[in-house]
Amino acid sequence: MKIRSILAILVWLSVCSLSNAQGIPAGYYDQASGLTGPQLKTALQKIVRNHTVKSYTYLWTAFYTSDDKSNGKVWDMYSDVPGGTLPYEYTFGTNQCATTPGYEGACYNREHTFPASYFGGGTTDTIYTDLFHLIPADSHVNTNRNNYPYGVVGVATWTSMNGSKRGPCISPGYSGTVFEPIDDYKGDVARNYFYVATRYENSIASWENNTANGDVVLNGTSFPCFEPWFLTMLGEWHTNDPVSQKEIDRNNTVYGIQGNRNPFIDHPEYVYEIWGVGAPNYLPEPSNYPASFSAHNIQLQWVDATGDILPDGYLVRMSSTGFSSISDPVDGTVYPDNLTDQNIAYGIQNTWFKSLNPNTTYYFKLFSYTGEGSARSYKTDGGVPQLQQTTTP
Structure with missing residues (x-):
């Protein structure tokens, strides 16, 4: 023949x-090809901007698919104990709450990992309901986190049931009060912040003086956006807690809801290529x-x-x-x-x-x-x- x-x-x-078939659309990151530094960040901003904005109320519904465990329960990073015994678990809808009881394990609410006060707290701002930095979290832990920066705690003044803690920071460059999640979710938090710095590139430079704790984190620029101590720490968290299947699945789900993606979950190497922080092992x-x-x-x-x-x-x-x-x-x-x-x-x-x-x-x-x-x-x-x-x- x-x-x-x-x-x-x-x-x-x-x-x-992935187990989720949504995946990265063909050519989604083509505009970013071959770029580094602030040019790469700006190219990514053009790719992920203009997402579909959902209402704050709709977040309750979104959490059903964006933050569900294999057993159907709420995936709360502030109470989860990977591989261990959970202190409590929440059922979607049944255990949600808008108020804050004075104890842990009562109900979950909506947590801005990038606090609303940092961007001015405007409820009509696009970022206010952006799922890429909003998660379901125990209401009492959320209250104790307050709007403190994330950081590495020395001696804890308060500790949650899963080991998240609040106390004086021991990271070089800052000694004020910070909130530290458990190691398993530090990378998740870091990639949330890299997303915010990118998606809201045109606004973030004006947020530095909105609140004292925001000023501790932000440096008043659109690049690099963050204070040196905080940027270094985010890079370390990004490296030490690499992208998990949970994040990949959530990225795909949120893409189906909002129509945009977190580039730093799809391409972890972008963090080093833009900011030069974290071990460049991607x-x-x-x-x-x-x-x-x-x-x-x-x-x-x-x-x-x-x-x-x-x-x-x-x-x-x-x-x-x-x-x-x-x-x-x-x-x-x-x-x-x-x-x-x-x-x-x-x-x-x-x-x-x-x-x-x-x-x-x-x-x-x-x-x-x-x-x-x-x-x-x-x-x-x-x-x-x-x-x-x-x-x-």
């Missing part, structure tokens, strides 16, 4: 391996992938990743049954080349998969990695490029 060849120019979508993704195909062979070609932190190579994995059949590689494991796995050094920019069946759809994922042998570390968080293609008959 004569083999017919075709040439296709395709773009591999940088999409996350590998950049390759881009611009032309590919040629025939009945029995598929060639994949790409343009290598660019930026400050580059991969040593790529593991390209293939399946004939679907993307879900392609498992994430395990750190410290080197997978030998075979019919379904190809290890490609940085700079080669292409590989062939051969001896394939005609008229069959094949699925590919490309995993960046650094290191070799037991030190090999794969990038499986954030987004993993994937592509499907059908061979000719």
Whole structure:
């Protein structure tokens, strides 16, 4: 049989391996490609601005899907104990409240992780109901958090049942009262703040003097937005508590509600590329992938990743049954080349998969990695490029 060849120019979508199928829309971050520093931040602002504004009352409804646990209960970061025994759990609707009882475990309300007083407290402002910084939280803990900055507490003057605490800050550069969430949710908080600094880039410079605690956090500019001590801490929290499946799922859900996304959940590397804080251990993704195909062979070609932190190579994995059949590689494991796995050094920019069946759809994922042998570390968080293609008959 004569083999017919075709040439296709395709773009591999940088999409996350998620349980939620919403995912990152094709081309969503194209405007940000190749940028760094304040230019990248401004490009992201143009992408995520103009979202659909919901009412403050609607947040109660939104929480049902944006902040629900697998058991259907409220996911309250101020009371949750990952892997441990919870002091209490809340049922949506039944346990919501607008008032503040004087004890913990009574009800949940709506918490502005970026306090409303920081932006002036205007209930008609877009940020007032922006889900990317609003969460359900125990009412009593919310009250004790007040509008204190987030920070690292030395000796706690108050501690919640899950270990969140309030007290004097021990971060270099500030010694006032702060509120410290548990380690499991510090990255969530940091990425909320990076989102606010980006989405509200055109307003945040005017917020510094709205309140004393806001002045402690904000420096009166649109870039870098935050005081040095606070920015350094956010970078550390972002690095030490990387993006979780909870955040990925929530990002997708809020996108379905508001029509915009938190870029720092989709692309954690943007934090370092913009602000230069946090360990730059997020590998950049390759881009611009032309590919040629025939009945029995598929060639994949790409343009290598660019930026400050580059991969040593790529593991390209293939399946004939679907993307879900392609498992994430395990750190410290080197997978030998075979019919379904190809290890490609940085700079080669292409590989062939051969001896394939005609008229069959094949699925590919490309995993960046650094290191070799037991030190090999794969990038499986954030987004993993994937592509499907059908061979000719």
